[in-house]
Amino acid sequence: MTHTQRAAALDAADPLAPHRDEFLLDAAPAVTSYLDGNSLGRPLTATPAALDTFLRQEWGGRLIQGWTEGPHGGWMDWPTQLGDQIGRVALGAAAGQTVVADSTTVLFYKLVRAAAAAGHAEGRDEIVCDTDNFPTDRFVLEGIAAETGLTLRWIETDPASGITPDQVRAAVGPRTALATFSHVAYRSGHLADAAAITRVVHDAGALVLFDLSHSAGSVELELDAWGVDLAVGCCYKYLNGGPGAPAFAYLATRHQGTHPQALRQPVQGWMGHADPFAMGQGYQPDPGIRQLISGTPPIVAMVPVRVGLDQLERAGIAAVRAKSTALTTFALDLADDLLAPHGVTVATPREPEARGGHITLRRSDFRDVTAELWTRGVVPDFRTPDGIRLGLAPLSTSFTEVLHGVLALQEIVEATR
Template identity: 65%
Template sequence: MSTAPLGSVRGDLAARAAALDAADPLAEHRAAFVRTDGVVAYLDGNSLGRPLLATRDRLADFVGGAWGDRLIRSWDEGWMDAPTELGDLIARVCLGAAPGQTVVADSTTVLLYKLVRAAVDGRAADGRCEVVVDTDNFPTDRYVVEGIAAERGLTLRWITPDAGGAVTVDQVRDAVSERTALVLLSHVDYRSGRIADLPAITRVAHDVGALALWDLSHSAGSVELSLDEHQVDLAVGCTYKYLNGGPGAPAFAYLAARHHGRLPQPVQGWMGAADPFAMGPGYQPAAGIRQLISGTPPIVGMLPMRDMLALVERAGMPALRRKSMALTGFAIEVADALLAPYDVRVASPRDPAARGSHVMLEHPDFRAVTAALWERGVIPDFRPPHGLRVGLSPLSTSFAEVAAGLGQVADLLTPR
């Protein structure tokens, strides 16, 4: 490609990005986020969301107020109820779920362990001894279920997704049987961004009497969800991606009300007891979703996501989803125009309804290119073996960032 056409293409893309930003009904919200000097394009919002300016004040107020002034009295003044109160907020804003079914407590890994163990143990009496999981799922999901299978003597039925990262309804149908206790899948594939057919796959699991557990880490806050409507049994997700809870922010777990009291979780702790301060000789579980709590809630870690949830609720998930599809669509448009001549392949679905809020690009040089991009203030992430993942957070990412960031990718791929 000669430099003249390239310059013309870049100019056209920059003009289109400016027009899209000018027409963006959510553009005003970008000013609510902390901006970093030297960062040209932050394209990793699906790994760690930007902090909000309001969060700086919230954290400072917490040290001087609820913690510094009220001290231990704050447990009676709100902290004890924070896991379920915040869980209900996430459920209302992001999950399409009624109150009393969601809790914020531990890391994604720990909550996933609790839910998987509860599900398989709850189905063991029916002779169900198999779990369906896919080979391309996020490592935590695979590692946790492998460990539980070894603990409980379960059989894992592995599904190998197609080249596009999709676990299909037919594949699940072929894998389940009257022996299946649980189907564990991610709603949005962490590499390709492909969205699984949650309603249909959940129905397939239910048709054979199995439970469905969905990992929502890459969809909560970017893809509209209706867990109650689609009769999802269990779900888990992190809060530091599109919910901007910060590094190590506690995760959430959803357990449908119809399963309360039937699927006891395995990590029995004092905060999940019916009367935590009775200090009794034996464990009696709390009623409802509170039973999923084990130890002392991570109160400080819960603070930042409150600001983001308030912002998401004001903007509305339908508007966020429209912006997400527009951003990822524009990223693919830029990749086709600037990067395809260097043999970059779009590894995400081109149908906007079939992808989450990130786009995977593939090229053999992308490990080195990603490192060089970070030095230039362009921050995507790399996923082996040769994927550059462009994560686009609807409320904090502009179309101009997408054009500028992927333009830098083209510069690094240009033969010298």
């Protein structure tokens, strides 16, 4: 069977293929192969209509009354309403533990500061992280360390293999307040063993926080079952919420309200108050997940997020994960057959259970090759120093699209070797 025949057969047998028609595929006619869904998902055809309805009927029609009434309930409830939906369809989290607000960076800051304060009360003054974690996470940690005097303990990780439970076990101890890692490594696509890492961190008496930005909507998550304490993630990748879409934060019930392990986030805004409209003196945090909200929620930006979540709920995360594994397997097979003879290597784990929804290919000239691919309508992305990432979004990416992109890459590397 040729690669073309295999791609066609996989597309024909794909139970998620009808969902591809729900995307605005014709909006970018010059793009013939979009392989960057792990950076920015495509818009859905339902999104423009949903935004128009919101602008005309909810914002325009109800004006200020929209905060308390509407077809999806009042806007005041959207952060927790969408949070519960994300928890249900993507995170393996029961209601009341997830909220949509702010950006990933801001929510990450809030959760780290809350965890660090709790650790400080117990004489714990270290945060553990790995050197290849996503830059914003590392930068936020550096800033928090500078303002609080906390010590950062770095784990040196191989970008091709990612963080492991054994590495975490060797780094955490009685001084550890928090350990934080990306569940799927942004550079290589390595999928961390979150359950095992959580057990290791808890055995040391510390809290664990996972960045799920490259996980949510692509791999199956079980935050409650794993015992995860804290998590953050964005909504503009596999959840298709659009550029700058608000992020989500997960705070386990045991860390809310008056529970003995309750945390308190540092950005005390009026929307996180137990009674936002009391307008009184003194701050009293909401006893539930709303305590993570600070300022007025980005309501308009939540409209596309709702559309993306509705689609994911219809598709089912198990089916999405199955196709994600099939897509990455197909891409790796193509890389071995078509690209390896031209000096291209793979920086992503071969085992399906050890990788997320994207694969990374390496060659020294891939920065220039990426630019050439873009001129041909093939859109992956580049990550320093020498990696091209193929981000394969299961709901919008076809196997034929993957083949088209890899064939274009093969043509370029053959000519430039």
